[in-house]
Amino acid sequence: xxxxxxxxxxxxxxxxxxxxxxxxxxxxxxxxxxxxxxxxxxxxxxxxxxxxxxxxxxxxxxxxxxxxxxxxxxxxxxxxxxxxxxxxxxxxxxxxxxxxxxxxxxx
Amino acid sequence: xxxxxxxxxxxxxxxxxxxxxxxxxxxxxxxxxxxxxxxxxxxxxxxxxxxxxxxxxxxxxxxxxxxxxxxxxxxxxxxxxxxxxxxxxxxxxxxxxxxxxxxxxxxxxxxxxxxxxx
Numbered sequence: 092x093x094x095x096x097x098x099x100x101x102x103x104x105x106x107x108x109x110x111x112x113x114x115x116x117x118x119x120x121x122x123x124x125x126x127x128x129x130x131x132x133x134x135x136x137x138x139x140x141x142x143x144x145x146x147x148x149x150x151x152x153x154x155x156x157x158x159x160x161x162x163x164x165x166x167x168x169x170x171x172x173x174x175x176x177x178x179x180x181x182x183x184x185x186x187x188x189x190x191x192x193x194x195x196x197x198x
Numbered sequence: 199x200x201x202x203x204x205x206x207x208x209x210x211x212x213x214x215x216x217x218x219x220x221x222x223x224x225x226x227x228x229x230x231x232x233x234x235x236x237x238x239x240x241x242x243x244x245x246x247x248x249x250x251x252x253x254x255x256x257x258x259x260x261x262x263x264x265x266x267x268x269x270x271x272x273x274x275x276x277x278x279x280x281x282x283x284x285x286x287x288x289x290x291x292x293x294x295x296x297x298x299x300x301x302x303x304x305x306x307x308x309x310x311x312x313x314x315x316x
Contacts, residue, residue: 092259123300123301123302125302125303127243127303129243133308134292134306134307134308134309135243135292135303135306136306137302137303137304140297140300140302140304141300141302146304176242178242178243180243180245180302180303182296182300182301182302182303185245185248185256186245186256186257186258186259187233187245187248187303188245189242189243189244189245190242191242192242192243
C-alpha cells in the first residue's frame, strides 16, 4: 500500500497568514493527489485534485503543487472559515490512502 | 445535483452483521466508481472498499473476506455488507462518488455511524 505522510499534524496561524501543509507519498504517484478539508461533524470537502487543480467553487487562496512523491497545499491568506482538518489522499491505485491529517486552528 | 444518502448504521455486537445502504441521485451509479470511506471517532479518514463502473471490487486488507460491496443500478443504490464485525470497525461510514476518468472523490454523503460493542 502507498503510505501518505502529512506534516505538520497541527498548525496554529493568524488571519492573513500564508499556510503550507506538506504531504509525502511512499512511492511515485505522479499527480494523482487530492486535498480535502473537513470540519467537525461534517463530511470532507474536495479542495484540490490532480495535485494542483482547484475544484469549482473553492476560493482561489487555496493552491496545490507538487508531483511524484512531494506535494504541498498552500492557503495564500488565511481566513477565519479555514479552520478544520486537512487531508491529502492518493488515488493512483487502490487501496486509496489518506494522510493522517493536519488540524488547522485559527489564533 | 449529486446527492448521496447513507443509512443502516447502528449498534451491533462483535461478530454480528450490518448492511449499509447509500442512495444516490443526480448521477448514474453504473457509470462511476463509488467507495466507502470510514472515520473512527477522533481519527483520520480510512478508505474501505470501492466498486468501479464496470463492477470490479476492491477492499482494504483488514476488511477483505468480511465486507462485501455491491450496488443495485436499478435503484441507484450502493451497499456494504459487513459481517464478523469487530470493535475496530466502529466508525462513521461515508459513501463517496469518484469522478469520471481521474478517479478522485468529488462527492461525499453525510455518513452513518456504526458502533460495534457488547
